[in-house]
Amino acid sequence: MYSHHFSINNIPFGIASSSSHPDKAAATRFEDTVIFLDELAKYHSSLSSSTVSTFSLETLNSFAALPKSQHAETRKWIQSHLTNIASLPPSTKSPISETTLHLPLSIGDFTDFSCSRSHVLNAAEAVFGKRSLPPGFEYFPVGYHGRTSSIVPSGTPIVRPNGQYRDEEGKVVFGATKRLDYELEVAAVIGKPSVLGEPVAIENADEYIFGCVLLNDWSARDIQGFEMTPLGPLHGKSFATTISPWVITLDALSPFKIPAVARNSDIILPLYLQDPDPLPTFEIELKAEIQPKDGSEATVICKSKFSSLYWTLRDLVAQQTVNGCSLRTGDLLVTGTISGDKTGENGCLLEMVAKGGIKVKNVKGTVETKMFFDDGDTVCLSAYAGEGVGFGDCVGTILPAK
DSSP, X not given: OOGGGBSTTTOOBEEEEESSSOSOEEEEEETTEEEEHHHHHHHSOOSOHHHHTTXXXXXXHHHHTSOHHHHHHHXXXXXXXXXXXXXXXXXXXXXXXXXXXXXXXXXXXXXXXXXXXXXXXXXXXXXXXXXXXXXXXXTSOEEEEOOSTTEEETTOOEEOOEEEEEOTTSOEEXXXXXXXXOOEEXXXXXXXXXXXXXXXXXGGGGGGEXXXXXXXXXXXXXXXXXXXXXXXXXXTTTTOEEEOSOBEEHHHHGGXXXXXXXXXXXXXXXXXXXXXXXXXXXXXXXXXXXXXXXXXXXXXXXXXXXXXXXXXXXXXXXXXXXXXXXXXXXXXXXXXXXXXXXXXXXXXXXXXHTTTOEEEEOTTSOEEEESSOOTTOXXXXXXXXXXXXXXXXXXEEEEOOO
């Protein structure tokens, strides 16, 4: 599945293992075949030793930290061997169905921003009954720091979290969340680290972005709603964040660069957020589906566009570092929920519940209304840019609370 996402135009990077290659190592995917780069280099090595030495490591961090020129060289080297994949030695490849994909990076820091104007307005209407923006939203990308200890790769089961929240009568209770939600997001993966005390200029932001992954920032809305004032979410967010296993490079996404959305013309942004690139973002179609616990057919619950975001990934790099905060290899800078204003473009259930929930067919073919997720439900995110360049999927199945 998703083989069309991984053409010769893509060449993603991940960490994989298989029965024939039991050690975790750097890999790429071509259609439905996973190729181990350490093995490929043994037979076809034209790369520098500094590049090849990173292929046998258990994370992509060392490779991601290499200069962009070495990433591009590696990508072209892989592409040169895909014209006749059948001729590659058996030790270099494994069917995707027989391969285990692991967390691709050691992630030190994770900042979740709020980049979607539509999501902020939709969420405000859902929670407060009024469409309004936070005071700073149009001046800079608003964000908060999340936990990295609970970031897991696609396919990892998600245990329903416990916490304190108000019940329907307003009484504070402790128990398993009743309002488990997803958030459809994209994360920039930092490759090149920055220097503490030195902001990264927005025109140089791409030099620090190794690539992108899909991200589901699971949310317990009842727990989150009770704890957010005045310091923001903790238990409502920190229990699980799922990322897709393949890092999609900016080189692969470059054919899909487009202008950013128009911003508030009454606000003159400071120089550090004035991007000279006329095509600072990408056209990527995003989708969320639910596979109900009863095994019935999956239902698409959201289709949204990455291009709708008010703030770009380049903006996030500039914003994160403008105060001198340094970036480290493996850090994630995340867009926040990606939503639109039209029906079917809501990147989380919080927005949909305010409109009556979602319609899902059960195993009998009867349409049911669902508000939040049940134990046993599976949520699948996917994203596709075009011409054989996609992210694959980002999947999590919900388990009962412990």
